[in-house]
Amino acid sequence: MALKKKPVTGMRDILPAEMQVREYVMNQIRDTYQGFGFTQIETPCVEHIENLTSKQGGDNEKLIFKILKRGEKLDLKAAQNEGDLVDGGLRYDLTLPLARYFSNNGAQLPMPFKALQMGSVWRADHPQKGRFRQFTQCDIDILGDETSMAEIELILATTAALGKICPENGFTVRVNDREILKGMAVYCGFEEGLLDQVFIILDKMDKIGIEGVKAELLEAGHARESVEKYVALLAGTGHDAAGVRKLGEVLESAMPKEVAGNLAYIMETVADVAETEFSLYFDPTLVRGMSYYTGTIFEVSMEGFGGSVAGGGRYDKMIGKFTGKDTPACGFSIGFERIITILMDQGGCAIGDKVKKAYLIEKGMDSVRFGEIMKQAMEERRNGVQVLVSHMNKNKKFQKGQLEKEGYTEFVNFYRESLK
Amino acid sequence: MALKKKPVTGMRDILPAEMQVREYVMNQIRDTYQGFGFTQIETPCVEHIENLTSKQGGDNEKLIFKILKRGEKLDLKAAQNEGDLVDGGLRYDLTLPLARYFSNNGAQLPMPFKALQMGSVWRADHPQKGRFRQFTQCDIDILGDETSMAEIELILATTAALGKICPENGFTVRVNDREILKGMAVYCGFEEGLLDQVFIILDKMDKIGIEGVKAELLEAGHARESVEKYVALLAGTGHDAAGVRKLGEVLESAMPKEVAGNLAYIMETVADVAETEFSLYFDPTLVRGMSYYTGTIFEVSMEGFGGSVAGGGRYDKMIGKFTGKDTPACGFSIGFERIITILMDQGGCAIGDKVKKAYLIEKGMDSVRFGEIMKQAMEERRNGVQVLVSHMNKNKKFQKGQLEKEGYTEFVNFYRESLK
Numbered sequence: 001m002a003l004k005k006k007p008v009t010g011m012r013d014i015l016p017a018e019m020q021v022r023e024y025v026m027n028q029i030r031d032t033y034q035g036f037g038f039t040q041i042e043t044p045c046v047e048h049i050e051n052l053t054s055k056q057g058g059d060n061e062k063l064i065f066k067i068l069k070r071g072e073k074l075d076l077k078a079a080q081n082e083g084d085l086v087d088g089g090l091r092y093d094l095t096l097p098l099a100r101y102f103s104n105n106g107a108q109l110p111m112p113f114k115a116l117q118m119g120s121v122w123r124a125d126h127p128q129k130g131r132f133r134q135f136t137q138c139d140i141d142i143l144g145d146e147t148s149m150a151e152i153e154l155i156l157a158t159t160a161a162l163g164k165i166c167p168e169n170g171f172t173v174r175v176n177d178r179e180i181l182k183g184m185a186v187y188c189g190f191e192e193g194l195l196d197q198v199f200i201i202l203d204k205m206d207k208i209g210i211e212g213v214k215a216e217l218l219e220a221g222h223a224r225e226s227v228e229k230y231v232a233l234l235a236g237t238g239h240d241a242a243g244v245r246k247l248g249e250v251l252e253s254a255m256p257k258e259v260a261g262n263l264a265y266i267m268e269t270v271a272d273v274a275e276t277e278f279s280l281y282f283d284p285t286l287v288r289g290m291s292y293y294t295g296t297i298f299e300v301s302m303e304g305f306g307g308s309v310a311g312g313g314r315y316d317k318m319i320g321k322f323t324g325k326d327t328p329a330c331g332f333s334i335g336f337e338r339i340i341t342i343l344m345d346q347g348g349c350a351i352g353d354k355v356k357k358a359y360l361i362e363k364g365m366d367s368v369r370f371g372e373i374m375k376q377a378m379e380e381r382r383n384g385v386q387v388l389v390s391h392m393n394k395n396k397k398f399q400k401g402q403l404e405k406e407g408y409t410e411f412v413n414f415y416r417e418s419l420k
Numbered sequence: 421m422a423l424k425k426k427p428v429t430g431m432r433d434i435l436p437a438e439m440q441v442r443e444y445v446m447n448q449i450r451d452t453y454q455g456f457g458f459t460q461i462e463t464p465c466v467e468h469i470e471n472l473t474s475k476q477g478g479d480n481e482k483l484i485f486k487i488l489k490r491g492e493k494l495d496l497k498a499a500q501n502e503g504d505l506v507d508g509g510l511r512y513d514l515t516l517p518l519a520r521y522f523s524n525n526g527a528q529l530p531m532p533f534k535a536l537q538m539g540s541v542w543r544a545d546h547p548q549k550g551r552f553r554q555f556t557q558c559d560i561d562i563l564g565d566e567t568s569m570a571e572i573e574l575i576l577a578t579t580a581a582l583g584k585i586c587p588e589n590g591f592t593v594r595v596n597d598r599e600i601l602k603g604m605a606v607y608c609g610f611e612e613g614l615l616d617q618v619f620i621i622l623d624k625m626d627k628i629g630i631e632g633v634k635a636e637l638l639e640a641g642h643a644r645e646s647v648e649k650y651v652a653l654l655a656g657t658g659h660d661a662a663g664v665r666k667l668g669e670v671l672e673s674a675m676p677k678e679v680a681g682n683l684a685y686i687m688e689t690v691a692d693v694a695e696t697e698f699s700l701y702f703d704p705t706l707v708r709g710m711s712y713y714t715g716t717i718f719e720v721s722m723e724g725f726g727g728s729v730a731g732g733g734r735y736d737k738m739i740g741k742f743t744g745k746d747t748p749a750c751g752f753s754i755g756f757e758r759i760i761t762i763l764m765d766q767g768g769c770a771i772g773d774k775v776k777k778a779y780l781i782e783k784g785m786d787s788v789r790f791g792e793i794m795k796q797a798m799e800e801r802r803n804g805v806q807v808l809v810s811h812m813n814k815n816k817k818f819q820k821g822q823l824e825k826e827g828y829t830e831f832v833n834f835y836r837e838s839l840k
Contacts, residue, residue, distance in 0.1 A: 008507075013461070014462040016461060016529070046485070046553075048428055067485050068486040068487070111813065111822070122466070147811065273791060273794040371693060374576070382695065391565060393531065402529070
């Protein structure tokens with residue numbers, strides 16, 4: 001039987017041209033984050049199925065690639081359901097494995113711990129343009145810092161990285177806090193038990209607009225008074241740090257006192273310190289899907305491209321699920337594939353200035369001469385030139401065209417000396 | 421229920437100190453191989469189960485992590501055996517996926533194609549010291565070159581990379597050819613149908629010695645005359661290029677004429693051109709396990725460490741299994757985990773000369789002063805210094821110790837001004 005040539009559904013082969021862009025972006029992100037003192041770590045791609053299905057991952061838990069038990073542990077006859085057949089799964093994000101990692105290795109790590117992770121994650125989503133079942137995430141997290149220094153550093157580092165990768169694309173950082181989200185809804189009189197429903201509708205703002213949100217909230221049966229108060233509050237709130245502080249005063253009765261001041265302080269400090277240019281504003285409609293967030297949340301969008309290119313927030317309760325002891329945690333994840341799509345659409349990016357030279361050798365070259373050519377290649381390589389040694393094809397023009405696509409700009413032909 | 425803190429059986433969390441060494445080695449390998457014109461590519465970690473179980477992978481096929489079908493495709497009640505439950509698996513090497521990649525994307529690639537792959541592979545092996553169920557491989561392959569230029573480039577590139585990573589460790593490259601292996605056995609009168617058995621015993625040479633091999637061959641029932649002729653031939657063969665040519669003359673009746681000349685030429689050219697120091701010799705007892713090899717095979721060992729650190733060979737028949745048309749192929753794989761183990765045992769390696777500085781800030785710092793400190797950090801980062809900003813712990817000595825383990829050498833303390 002012939003073997004299958006295509007990759008498995010929803011996953012893909014990465015061709016050389018894209019791979020160069022990916023490597024370049026990876027290095028820019030790594031360098032920037034390391035400059036901020038983030039330390040690279042790695043966890044296995046396979047996680048315990050118990051951890052992956054522990055309700056930390058929201059909807060992603062429905063999308064797990066599960067791994068069959070092996071050997072005697074697999075009892076097909078006795079198996080009643082899927083759970084009896086599997087003992088592991090491919091990680092669907094890098095946050096849950098980080099929480100496990102920290103709980104396993106915390107004693108050997110500095111505290112607070114600033115982690116950098118770059119790795120593949122898998123989700124068995126419906127395949128669609130630009131969305132794949134295996135994709136790369138680049139996360140930074142600060143574990144063990146309950147102060148706003150964590151948020152400030154995360155936003156500074158991520159915007160510095162994005163500024164380096166896409167210097168031509170303007171971008172925007174929107175921030176909010178889960179406590180403010182909750183405070184606003186409580187203040188407007190929504191029932192505490194129905195808040196998640198309110199936020200799911202609010203989260204559609206960028207698709208259906210404020211009128212759409214209003215209509216859906218009413219349709220869902222929420223009190224007209226609450227809905228109208230909510231819409232007015234959303235519309236009337238300022239988007240700068242002063243607006244956040246003012247909102248804090250309005251919500252005094254519905255929210256812990258320090259929340260608004262904390263967010264305003266983060267915004268002011270980031271604006272004051274950042275060396276990269278971007279706009280930063282408070283967005284009271286920012287929800288972010290993951291249920292594990294407990295405080296500040298942030299999201300980055302890039303001009304001219306829908307959807308977000310990075311996002312994150314504070315999740316102070318996840319590590320406690322492993323250790324029994326809460327540890328403050330805050331993270332920021334760059335949507336690596338999104339960035340790559342943007343750069344590839346723009347025609348790639350400047351990858352570096354190494355000279356790429358191809359030596360094309362006619363087949364049947366005399367062995368002494370061949371040795372000389374190879375030595376010449378080694379010398380050029382030693383001097384930093386990338387030298388491809390390849391046989392000359394019959395169709396030299398086509399061969400040259402293919403190599404030009406890979407960035408080769410200089411070609412040296414070596415022919416047999418026909419008179420020998 | 422508390423979540424599981426340990427990684428899944430046989431896989432591991434990589435701590436910061438090792439991660440630094442891994443990244444450093446990865447970069448050295450990538451830079452060297454790219455200098456030789458190898459082009460980085462990537463395939464999905466998940467492969468079709470049909471491809472993984474197509475008899476290309478030898479014993480590795482017994483060690484596949486299999487992935488459960490999803491949704492309607494999973495019919496637990498109707499399933500008769502494992503095969504009905506799974507549709508994919510984690511790749512056990514990078515060679516089979518490369519063959520699939522080339523058959524899928526060949527039209528868009530230069531020919532010959534020089535591929536570089538660095539990625540994780542998975543094998544559900546019995547966990548033991550230094551052997552893990554997820555590990556990294558670094559492979560280079562040349563597809564579409566039937567000449568010995570492929571072998572020469574592969575050996576030059578791999579030895580250059582190893583020389584850069586481990587400049588203090590002497591290493592040895594042993595070469596052989598599957599045709600010579602076969603020719604010697606046929607010449608000595610072993611039955612053609614039993615050659616694989618002969619090679620399995622021969623492969624134990626480094627463990628049981630020539631006397632052990634002799635005893636096992638006799639025990640397996642091979643003719644004493646053949647065994648004695650074989651042992652004498654193995655012992656009497658020279659290990660340099662001249663020895664290979666001479667062996668070619670002896671085996672004239674049992675082996676294609678050009679085989680020995682080809683291998684001798686590879687050895688001579690590599691010795692002539694290589695800029696890295698290593699010893700290179702012909703080893704007529706080198707077998708290498710993988711059944712897919714069709715010609716030259718090579719293996720690298722490092723002084724003072726048992727086992728091989730790299731290996732490879734020619735496999736001209738695998739791509740044809742996908743495309744129906746044979747394409748010559750030759751590859752070399754660096755045993756990345758082995759190299760890392762050696763370097764970690766030696767106490768790591770020189771990772772670079774970036775200054776790593778930690779700013780330790782007393783909690784509760786006045787916000788204006790804090791902004792100034794953050795700006796100072798940004799300026800140092802811009803100048804290439806790695807600056808970690810962290811809160812000061814109560815136990816400053818312990819904190820400093822932990823950070824020193826991560827390579828921080830400079831510490832700056834920022835205290836609140838208590839008189840304000």
